[in-house]
Amino acid sequence: MKPELTPSAVLFDLDGTLIDTAPDFVRVLNRMRTAYGLAELPVPYIRCMVSNGARGMVRVGFGLEPDDHGYQQKHTEFLDLYEQSMTIDTCLFEGMDSLLRNLEQRAIPWGIVTNKPVRFAAPVVAALGLTERCGTLICPDHVSQRKPHPEPMFLACKEVNVRPQTAIYVGDHKRDIDAGINAGMTTIAVRYGYIEKPEEADLWGSHYTVDSVSELAKLLQ
Known part of the structure; x- marks a missing residue:
């Protein structure tokens, strides 16, 4: 049985999930x-x-x-x-800003857990006006082990003051889903990201799989 989606927080991978880099x-x-x-x-x-x-x-x-x-x-x-030149054409995926604002209106914190070094991640997040909006930005620089190890997930949950078991992690790569599951989180795989064979997402073992941001938004309602 799939877990109910009543999250205390929603965490996102960065490239290919939250933003189109x-x-x-x-x-x-x-x-x-x-x-x-x-x-x-x-x-x-x-x-x-x-x-x-x-x-x-x-x-x-x-x-x-x-x-x-x-x-x-x-x-x-x-x-x-x-x-x-990393902020010239990079943008939020279409519909993602509305999704984030909906979470904010419902007082559900959201954050980012990425394997992108902070040297690149922080300026991109800032250029998109997300620094003050996101509850946490966890990069490999902040932990001793990166995804798929659960350490970054645990740190992110600690920073937004939630238990991993009550949070959701959204990602477009198997290591994202592995990291979320290893941390005891509910996971959502997105096929709109950077996947060579989108059908492979069905084999990652995520709790849910979506094909678009609009489908993700409906799932998180």
């Missing part, structure tokens, strides 16, 4: 490829890898893994370029 990732990666004499890649090909951050971008853009020669240089280059 793909346009800035795509632009930076294709700018790098052009500089190296390579053709630009199609947006959908890059988009599905955005949840994997700079590592995913270097993999999809240059076929390099962390142990490969040249990986670290391109990883650093991507991050430096991204930091210079």
